[in-house]
Amino acid sequence: MKDPKASSTYAFRAAILHSLGNPTERGLEDSYAYFDDGILVVADGHVIRVGDAKDILPTLDDAVSLTTFENKLITPGFIDTHIHYPQTGMIAAYGEQLLDWLNNYTFPEEKRFKDVDYARKVAVQFLDELARNGTTSALVFGTVHKESVDVFFQEAEKRNLRMIAGKVLMDRNAPEDLTDTPESGYADSKALIEKWHNKGRLHYAVTPRFAPTSTSEQLSLAGKLLQEYPDVYLHTHLSENPSEIAWVNELFPDSKNYLDVYDHHGLLSSRSIFAHGVHLCEGECQRLSDTGSAIAFCPTSNLFLGSGLFPLNKMEAKGIKVGMGTDVGAGTSFSLLQTMSEAYKVMQLQGEKLHPLKSLYQATLGGAKALSIDEHVGNFEAGKEADFVVLDLHATQLMKFRMEHTHSLEDQLFVLMTLGDDRAVAHTYSYGHCVYSKTS
Template structure:
């Protein structure tokens, strides 16, 4: 691949704005992003870099637009794409009435491939270049997702759902078969290209203690694999877990006893947590995926960002399609802001954009290769067009600085704000004019 140079306003984060408010953000009004062989070669002011740019380098001018790292989505379900915005249920009814009947269709490999292709195009159209993804109990559904992602050289994490009880017979596996299927998928896909595998018990109520122990065994046997599941989303769910796991001190302990906590374990939600559970999450480095559009849509509750921050719990953002209502990390940031407003906390736009980029990379232990524009990192990036709608153009004219612009992007932005999406320096999405 030849060298490529992209001119525009450059935005990325070097540190967490919460702990380093003065030094976290790097913004270059007239910048140049130089890519070589799919990786960041240099980034800096246009005036400082243009003279040293080789004549043969391809030059792309995005002046007037903002170039930033691709978004990172910590939690989503690709098979639930077709039930986004389904009416009138909370979590457990949602699963029984919408999720399970829909996921039955993914026993058909061709259908799984069709939906995975649509889902990934939606991610790219919304500027998301990395996501942690649930498939279904069917191994073919995981194969379909990985095949689609691998064809585009995407950095994606996914796994087959493990579910051996409290679900329809057509969707259950067994503790042993889930281990065997997952092991085969790990050996086939983990570390292939830019793909990683996540051991995926849906949530404690649909996995027996034996199955959770098998999940822990997979984490021990296969270096570098992830764990993804759900935690403390809904009060009725907490009561169910307490009845199903009488020997667990709380919901988190149902996973903890199976060895499922750690810095590469990501649990969605974490709304209803005791101080003890927060302490154990922090001590083990376990990550929460904050999914605000889902929490509001399903009436689950409010994520306590300030409390979790004070207690040292790691977290970033997830869309949780299809309980979540948008593929857009802009919409996710907007709802996260509103949830914190209800708790007397104003989520600063720098922190929101950090959580959607470098913060998400750190949460996935991938900040050595994605999340910002330090030289050597993989060149996954997006181009934002502030003139994308009449309202956005008008609003930009009245913004005083980049901080105000970022807040407007977070509150008013959607997929129309994404002008282009690049993966390893290759254009994979361009907005139709």
Template sequence: MTVTRKAYRAAILHSIADPAEVGVQASHEYFEDGLLVIDQGRINAVGHASELLPTLAADIEVVHYQDALITPGFIDTHIHFPQTGMIGSYGEQLLDWLNTYTFPCERQFADKAHADQVAKLFIDELLRNGTTTALVFGSVHPESVNALFEQAERLDLRLIAGKVMMDRNAPDYLTDTAESGYRDSKALIERWHGKGRLHYAVTPRFAPTSTPEQLAAAGRLLKEHPGVYLHTHLSENLKEIDWVKQLFPERSGYLDVYDDFELLGERSVFAHGVHLCDQECQRLAETGSAVAFCPTSNLFLGSGLFNLPQAERFKVNVGLGTDVGAGTSFSLLNTLNEAYKVMQLQGAPLHPFKSLYLATLGGARALRLDDRIGSLRPGNDADFVVLDYKATPLLDYRLQQSTSIEETLFVLATLGDDRTVRETFAAGRSVHRR
């Protein structure tokens, strides 16, 4: 008989609430010498090792990590799988960057063999960086989404993805039509949504590249398939916002375009939201829609600084996104490093426990999956990472000076990267070991 129970001993830290709502001290649980008990791919118990060890059966294996911290797996709420090969492309802001780099790169994903090759590299990179769930843009080609889901299914990952819908203002080789975009998306939903731990996201690229007919078709897909996601871009760049005003002069603003086509809702995630007004934040909160905060790409493309305190004031759900390939790292630790700087420039320092929340439970709440992932609560999927305090000589030396878990967490988010991730687990199974 296969033994499904296993226990992992190390320092353990996880978010249990948003620090903005309950205060810093009530937002997390920390066990300096902790134990995480896994059974059949789910978390069975978490707590102090001294209390849990005596309750274990004699035959349960206990893996003890020295100089390490266990946290929930990281959750990336906005990333582009087909842009893996163009990460770190020089010198443009959003609209020129799309035409110069993105569209030619995405053209290659009509070839299933190419999509398969990149899907493997992409998933490997996520896991190497401790990311166990991601909300992912495919390309316009169904082949790209099939390749990605096939790779995720093999590893039993919780992944959300969708085919881009784009029927105007893009090269002919990358456009679909309102009808073909609807039809292809519907077929992918029927094949993949709810299969294992996979979910589908209806994915119009952004308002300027979809006709009103296509946005209406996206809204129809959401109505016909309750439980699927909506994933698109919103208010990233000032020129983009002006373009939306020209294309939809009858609407009061960028968010109102999506609202008019009934694309806001509890599983709608809007990437960026750098330039939102109070009324738009209010509307996002009213509809339960979420924003993906993508600091690395916002800095890289010169788009602006996301106003996290404004989102908190209106109680908008916010997750963290790497936004590869405009983002320059798959690492959510690296992304938190950039998020801290974005907030410093606005005079609102990002607390280490808020960082932890954004990368884990905040992302899970943005995706409406906090009953399954994002914390180490018993009953949740056993998606977790082991962070190595001695990953680099500098990290090791710096952490020797740390006097609290708060300081340790901040140092990990400031100096950490893929090397810090010692092991990644999905549904209780090791899927990456450094």
């Protein structure tokens, strides 16, 4: 394979697929563009052009570096709208539901992130796993330790990734050595915002863990940060588990519901992303829609922890933005391909279907819209950043055999989602440069 750095403009040839909009709104036929033999032209980290090879090849200058991928599909890089980098080392922890899982597994592991060297080691492993799975953008939880987020941003900056992350705010109902105070959480977050927000492709998210672990005073200061820095994000959890919801009702008896706790403290906006939202009432759904807030649909973790089935169609009927999240480490895979497979099953259990083109939208352009980064990434519109993944349609013997029996794009895509995982990722490109190549 030629080194694309050898030319200022370079091109990639393979089957190419990207979303143009939400299939629910535009209809399937108008929601995507597919080129069976396509070319993606990239320069200076941005998409110049995408289309049929027969149309683009005659226009390419001889100096352009052209890389051809056989039996491959190029799609936009995957966008993970909810994931915890400090939980990389405890993925696949057995046998608990949410609250016990936090106490028995999550908190003990997160204590280790006071050690900067350990935090850096995990950050490197985490970013390697994202690349190995074709994920080029993510909304990421750190720990309560300021240093854990500083290290994460350092490592993401080296790779020129579009990442959003934040220090956890947690001043009660957690181990003493994992809590901050309203004042220290505010000060640490402010310092990290000043250092990292909008530096290159990096952004900051104010990150209360969830309502039970923050006092009203801390949530008020989180709201103050959002007022002081209107373009930072808010990232937290919402209505994941019935026991969690009951706990919130006990802790905040004056609030109408779980979402109202956040709303009361000024935490809802078009840059607010709430993970899960499995058990929302009509009023909560309407308020999310009215404020332009988004939900991260996390099927693997919802199934793993027994939290419930996310009502995707209900959320979209309310006009709520929805992205897809792996939620590692309650989620069981870094792969958004596997996450799409589990999302299909979640919908099946509710008597509803999830079309593979809709799944691709949720994992790419839909995720970008949920994170308000769709002006930069999410599809191959000219001028967008060249984040993309090269998927091997013959990654395993079973996939190769099954692909020989497909008869449509939708069938191929569904096989890729159902049987695919990190083995299907041949190459991952961020800002036009390769950040991962499969070696075998």
